[in-house]
Amino acid sequence: MKQRLPLLASLALSALLLSGCATAAGSVSAPSDVSTPAPPTALSEAGHTGGGHHSPGSSSPAATADGPSEAALMVCGEQPMDRLTAILDLDPDPHTINDWADDTFTCTYHLAEGDLEISVQEAADKASALKYFDAMQALAKDATPITGLANLGFPAYETADGSAVFQKDNFVLQVDASDLPATLGPDSITRNALAYQLSTTILACWIEHP
Numbered sequence: 001m002k003q004r005l006p007l008l009a010s011l012a013l014s015a016l017l018l019s020g021c022a023t024a025a026g027s028v029s030a031p032s033d034v035s036t037p038a039p040p041t042a043l044s045e046a047g048h049t050g051g052g053h054h055s056p057g058s059s060s061p062a063a064t065a066d067g068p069s070e071a072a073l074m075v076c077g078e079q080p081m082d083r084l085t086a087i088l089d090l091d092p093d094p095h096t097i098n099d100w101a102d103d104t105f106t107c108t109y110h111l112a113e114g115d116l117e118i119s120v121q122e123a124a125d126k127a128s129a130l131k132y133f134d135a136m137q138a139l140a141k142d143a144t145p146i147t148g149l150a151n152l153g154f155p156a157y158e159t160a161d162g163s164a165v166f167q168k169d170n171f172v173l174q175v176d177a178s179d180l181p182a183t184l185g186p187d188s189i190t191r192n193a194l195a196y197q198l199s200t201t202i203l204a205c206w207i208e209h210p
Contacts (some may be wrong), residue, residue: 076107162191
C-alpha cells in the first residue's frame with residue numbers, strides 16, 4: 001500500500017470511534033450454528049435477492065434464526081453508506097440490495113459507474129476464518145499483503161483490480177470495487193483507496209462494537 005495508508009487508517013479509526021457507530025436497525029442475533037465455510041472455490045456465487053433503496057433501518061435482511069450477525073449487517077448500514085456518499089459526493093444515496101447465502105452476508109451498492117460489493121463471511125471461529133482468508137489470498141490474482149499500521153493489526157491484503165480483504169475474529173470482510181473505474185468521484189479517488197477506506201470504516205465499527 002502507499003505511504004498514505006497509515007495516516008488514513010489512523011484518521012478513519014479516530015473519527016469513527018469519536019462519533020460512534022450505530023448498528024443496523026432490525027439486525028438479528030449472531031447465528032447459533034454457523035458451519036465452517038468451504039474454500040472459496042467451492043462456494044456458490046451469492047445471488048442478488050431482496051433489498052431495496054437504502055434508508056435507515058431498511059437495508060438489513062429479514063431476521064432468521066440462522067441469519068447474519070449484527071456485526072455483518074453493519075456493512076449495509078449507515079456508516080459505510082455515509083462514508084461512501086461523502087467520498088464520492090453522492091446525492092441521493094445509491095440503491096442497495098443484500099443477500100445471505102453460504103454463511104456470507106453481501107451488500108451491493110449500485111453506483112452509476114458500476115457495482116460496489118461488500119461481503120462478510122461468518123466462520124465458526126477465528127481459526128476457521130483465518131483458514132478461509134488464507135485460501136482467498138492464495139487464489140486472488142495479484143494479491144498484495146497490507147502491512148504495518150495500514151492493516152490495523154489484522155491479516156489483510158489488496159488486489160490490483162480494487163479489492164480489500166481483512167480478517168477479524170470469525171469474520172472475513174471483503175470490499176470489492178473491481179467493477180468500478182480506476183478512479184472516480186470529484187477527487188478522482190482510486191478504487192483501491194475507496195475499498196480500503198470503506199474497510200477501515202467497517203472495522204472501526206467492529207472494534208467499537210465487538
